[in-house]
């Protein structure tokens with residue numbers, strides 16, 4: 501089989517999510533293990549069940565689902581990235597579970613390849629943030645689930661931090677008031693790609709998730725929100741420069757290169773670097789776990 505070309509999703513998961521820093525990768529995976537376990541617990545998978553993981557990426561949730569459903573069960577890996585699906589297929593072969601896996605190239609909002617009432621659980625982790633038609637996606641989750649089946653998902657609520665940054669005149673939670681004009685130029689790079697009111701990563705909060713689930717017919721819906729304000733972990737400056745928050749936006753270093761002269765970049769660096777390396781500022785994050793049962 502020829503390799504699918506690595507696309508922006510695969511590149512981001514493999515490198516840009518953690519700026520090629522093995523320590524940040526380790527911390528990311530440590531953070532993700534309990535998230536995975538909670539999404540899996542919410543799916544109520546039993547031996548022999550069929551699970552669908554939407555936006556499977558490199559298989560964090562889907563391979564855990566494989567363990568839960570056992571040898572008589574099956575897992576559908578679906579994603580918009582052919583390259584990530586191929587990676588999952590290879591990993592499934594290596595793990596000896598490929599016979600009970602299916603791989604489907606599909607958007608969350610169009611799961612036509614998957615039959616009505618054909619799966620026992622639908623899982624997602626950090627996928628709806630990239631889907632502009634969330635109402636259609638929820639409609640698809642409800643359609644493919646059997647009666648009594650569970651939807652279990654985790655999504656970051658990015659508005660929590662983004663709104664506070666604007667209200668407090670901060671940038672990624674750091675105080676750049678001494679170089680506000682330069683910070684505004686870099687912020688504009690990000691806002692041009694992700695307008696705060698219309699971008700799928702920013703245009704929803706936890707209440708919208710509940711409403712979306714209820715609107716498509718889920719009768720039982722549970723949502724838990726974890727909101728945290730804390731000090732950020734110190735990060736090496738090189739790592740910070742090479743990291744992007746999601747696959748659609750440039751790294752911080754790339755954004756500075758786009759709009760600042762070398763002198764301006766040095767001024768902004770002088771303000772930001774000590775805060776990044778010293779773990780200063782505030783880190784605001786909110787995440788939602790939603791489970792919903794099809795009646």
Ligand SMILES: C[S@@+](CC[C@H](N)C(=O)[O-])C[C@H]1O[C@@H](n2cnc3c(N)ncnc32)[C@H](O)[C@@H]1O
Pocket residue numbers: 509554555556557558559560561578579580581584606607608609624625626627630631632
């Ligand atoms: C942050 S990664 C999460 C991957 C995986 N769920 C995990 O927990 O590691 C987001 C994934 O969603 C996929 N994706 C992006 N937009 C999508 C969409 N509209 N529908 C389905 N998957 C999408 C990407 O290809 C990527 O694999």
